[in-house]
Amino acid sequence: MPGSKASAPAKDRLIHLLGIPGQKVTYEQARDLLDHPEVEVRRALAERADLEPEILFFLARDSDAVVRRSIAANAMTPEKASLLLAADDDADVRSELADRVGKLLPGLSNIDQEKAWRTIHQVLILLARDQLPRVRRALSEALKAVPNAPHDVVFTLATDTEATVATPVLEFSPVLTDEDLHAVIQASPLTAQLVAISRRINVGEEVCNAIVGAGNVDAITSLLKNKSAQIREETLDAIIDAAPRQVWWHEPLVHRPNLNSKAALRIAEFVAASLVQELARRADLDPTTITTLDKLVKDKLRKDEEKAGMAADDPGETLTNEALAMAQRQIEVLARAGKLTTRSVMQFAADGPSPMIVAALAHLADLPLRAVAEVVRTASAKGMLAVAWAGDFTAEESAQLQLKVGRVPPESVIRPRAGGGFDATEAELEWQLDMFQEEAGR
Numbered sequence: 001m002p003g004s005k006a007s008a009p010a011k012d013r014l015i016h017l018l019g020i021p022g023q024k025v026t027y028e029q030a031r032d033l034l035d036h037p038e039v040e041v042r043r044a045l046a047e048r049a050d051l052e053p054e055i056l057f058f059l060a061r062d063s064d065a066v067v068r069r070s071i072a073a074n075a076m077t078p079e080k081a082s083l084l085l086a087a088d089d090d091a092d093v094r095s096e097l098a099d100r101v102g103k104l105l106p107g108l109s110n111i112d113q114e115k116a117w118r119t120i121h122q123v124l125i126l127l128a129r130d131q132l133p134r135v136r137r138a139l140s141e142a143l144k145a146v147p148n149a150p151h152d153v154v155f156t157l158a159t160d161t162e163a164t165v166a167t168p169v170l171e172f173s174p175v176l177t178d179e180d181l182h183a184v185i186q187a188s189p190l191t192a193q194l195v196a197i198s199r200r201i202n203v204g205e206e207v208c209n210a211i212v213g214a215g216n217v218d219a220i221t222s223l224l225k226n227k228s229a230q231i232r233e234e235t236l237d238a239i240i241d242a243a244p245r246q247v248w249w250h251e252p253l254v255h256r257p258n259l260n261s262k263a264a265l266r267i268a269e270f271v272a273a274s275l276v277q278e279l280a281r282r283a284d285l286d287p288t289t290i291t292t293l294d295k296l297v298k299d300k301l302r303k304d305e306e307k308a309g310m311a312a313d314d315p316g317e318t319l320t321n322e323a324l325a326m327a328q329r330q331i332e333v334l335a336r337a338g339k340l341t342t343r344s345v346m347q348f349a350a351d352g353p354s355p356m357i358v359a360a361l362a363h364l365a366d367l368p369l370r371a372v373a374e375v376v377r378t379a380s381a382k383g384m385l386a387v388a389w390a391g392d393f394t395a396e397e398s399a400q401l402q403l404k405v406g407r408v409p410p411e412s413v414i415r416p417r418a419g420g421g422f423d424a425t426e427a428e429l430e431w432q433l434d435m436f437q438e439e440a441g442r
Helices: 008-018 027-031 039-046 053-059 065-073 079-085 091-107 110-128 133-143 151-158 163-172 178-186 191-198 205-214 217-225 233-245 247-254 261-268 273-280 287-309 321-336 342-349 355-365 369-377 381-390 395-404 426-441
Strands: none
Touching (some): 039 065, 053 065, 065 079, 079 091, 091 110, 091 133, 151 163, 178 191, 178 205, 191 217, 205 233, 233 261, 247 273, 261 273, 261 287, 273 287, 321 369, 342 395, 355 369, 369 426, 381 395
């Protein structure tokens, strides 16, 4: 299709026209620039909003990806050109297209939708199945709040194995039904997917129940913090049953809306005195419950004072060289028998900072015994995080090890990232391990 009638000087004048704001370009003028050897000239042409569809379609087949990216982002690009671009070899072209097509849907009139829907739907399906996660992620971000997005495309994105693709639509898309969300939960997704569902506005009772049934700590934490989540009474009771062992649920439980007196008193039994005080200040509890809570606050404060007056347990007294050496021999026997796993170590962790847990952690993390003992003695959250990482524990297990073995205060525990990973870089974790090994070697 490229024109060849225009002379070189004439083409130079046309290029000058491209740079004049508001200057119209005719079909013939645009056609004469399609074969221009300079990419920037063709790119400038591809960015224009006043070109004929035929010109834009031709530019969608340009040999340079820079030009095709401009066409992919151009709101005036025809649907047939978009279908061509959806199969483009360049990932940036497909990402630009995903972003633009997703934003195009809300603005389509009913007539436009009927005319263009078949082709646009094909484009969206191709992009939702793209081999590169960043292309699918761009589409998910573009469609996450679009009420007329096609259900099959959104559901494909919601069930994507890549968390960064699935989470935008799982958290925000109005297209997904409770049945869809159930299907995702039953597929045992990663933490990020469950957390995204937990954050949705007005999560339904059945979905809330399914999230709690999945038993994911971070997802339940997000659900409790979501004031619009419709958690029924029996589901909340199940959460409260497990809450004494999950300190990060305590505060959101205290602030849950529509908390009945029975639930409030159960929560008060295991949360800190400061949180019981916050419970007692709630305006939606009856006077009798408030009086009982006030009494519980006084009892907890008295017990806290008694504990403060007693000498704190010092793991240094039990982590002697002799005790550690004996524990190391026992752990080596377990390891040879194939009975030393992260799961079995988590059972040891319930007993606190014992020589056995220190020896087990050192073995799994392939670290000197004294280095792990030093981490425990100093109650280092970062140190225990690094030990857990080296021992191939999960980020959630590392939080438990910080609490139970490292004696790290709940407010100082380093929690997993939203996606379930360790909240530190490998370089930071390696540095922590090196530091404690040096300290133990002195």
